[in-house]
Amino acid sequence: MARTPRVLFIHDNFPAQFGRFGQWLSGLGWEVSFATAAKDVSADGIRIFNYAPHREPAKETHPYAQPMEKxxxxxxxFARAALAERKEGYRPDLVVAHTGWGAGMFSKQIFPQARFIAYCEWWYRYPGSDVVYLAELNGEKPPSNVEGAIVEQSRNAPIAMDLSAASAAICPTEFQARQFPPVFRSALSVMHDGIDTAYLCPDAEERRSTLDGLVAEDAHVVTYATRGMEPHRCFPQFVAALPAVFEADPKAVAVIAGENRVAYGSTRQRETDWKEKALTDAGVDRSRVRFTGRLPYGEYRRLLRRSDAHVYLTVPFVLSWSMLESMSIGCAMVVSDTAPVTEYASEKNARLVDLRKPGHLAERIIETLKDASGSASRRKAARDKIKAKLDMPDLYHAKAELFAKVLKSVSG
Structure with missing residues (x-):
């Protein structure tokens, strides 16, 4: 009788991209472990062990080498924690690690018998597609200097090391995969993490919700959901569009979910309070803007179900789960016409916005609020797209098949 396969996931955060899939594998009979820097976390069907870096990179380290030292x-x-596990007899058959932060970089040396799969999100370029787009939005020239190019290239060293040891590699979207050099791109299997379309579905009753009095029953609710209110997710452009929306539609209100922080971007960007700056610069009527903070998942779903126009904007960068989740719920989408977005959105299921055109975002939001029948058609098309392409069970089965194939391979 074949032995139960053992898989070890490695990610600084938990559950991140692996937790739910790990539970699903556990349900199939896999023995699932998860190594993480996150403390006090747990999940049914997953054995968790922790690692913790003992220090930050030294200030004396050469700037080009600091990403590698980190x-x-x-x-x-991770190696110290994994060696302790190995001493106790633990031997995974398969290791799956998020690349870039380095945790899985020595896993092949600690568990040489295990196959290794690299989970790849981003390859750094200079200037990056995100930086070029932001510069264009702000009427600036993209940065261009040799030192900047060297620093960005140095950030790729840990990713390249992981890929050199991998039996297979996964990347969530085609756009993200295209950022990798051809020598690595050919090794990447594009597989998204999956969307729970059964849970993230429309609900007629919650379409009429007041969100516990947050909005009026007859309000036209414009929603925006984000981890951080920041330039990478075009938060300033969203807020700048609101005065025109409010003027055109007296019943319109904006409900913004997320935290006032910068998740992506430069140190200089992190020094700015983008929430306050955007509200002040736009001169928006703050009485018509609601900030919910970070929402529990059920409340987040309820907000999206109530939405009359959901705005998702991003520069060319890693695509947020929130866009795909809102499509699954059947939101009337207003989205940026940028490469990661148009992998899933088109004029059939959304309203695309060229953020470089002044007023275009406001026009498309107003149009969406006014055009109930057209919005209804696009809502259905948005959900149909996600169900067809990203339904979680389908992708989990495909990923499990890839894992099984890697385990059967004789090299890697």
Whole structure:
């Protein structure tokens, strides 16, 4: 009788991209472990062990080498925890690690018998597609200097090391995969993490919700959901569009879910309070803007179900789950006409916005609020798209098949 396959996931955060899939594999009979830097976390069907870097990179380290030193320190932390597991007899058959932060970089040396799969999100370029687009939005020239190019290239070293050891590699979207050099791109299998379309579905009753009095029964609700209110997700452009929307539609209100922080971007960007700056610069009527903070998942779903126009904007960068989740719920989408977005959105299921055109975002939001029948058609098309392409069970089965194929391979 074949032995139960053992898989070890490695990610600084938990559950991240692996937790729910790990539980699903556990339900199939896999023995699932998860190594993470996150403390005090648990999940049914998953055995968790922790690692913790003992220090930050030294200030004296050469700037070009600091990304690698940070990754190595993280890898060392995992290595120490994994060696303790190995001493107790633990031997995974398959290791799956998020690349870039370094934790899985030495896993092949600790568990040489295991196959290794790299989960790849981003390859750094200079100037990056995100930086070029932001510069264009702001009427600036993209940065261009040799030192900047060297620093960005150095951030790829841990990713390249992981890929060199991998038996297979996964990337969630075609756009993200295209950022990788051809020598690595050919090794990437594009597989999204999956969307729970059964849970993230429309609900007629919640379409009429007041969200516990947050909005009026007859309000036209414009929603925006984000981890951070920041330039990468075009938060300033969204807020700048609101005065025109409010003037055109007296019943319109904006409900913004998320935290006032910068998740992506430069140190200089992190020094700015983008929430306050955007509200002040736009001169928006703050009485018609509601901030919910970070919402529990059920409340987040309820908000999206109530939405009359859901706005998702991003520069060319990693695509947010929130866009795909809102499509699954059947939101009337107003989205940026940028490469990661148009992999799933088109004029059949959304209203595309060229953020470089002044007033275009406001026009498309107003149009969406006014055109109930057209919005209804696009709502259905948006949900149909996600169900056809990203339904979680379908992708989980495909990913499990890939894992099984890698385990049967004789090399890697």
């Amino acid at each position: 990754a190595v320190i993280n890898a060392q932390a």
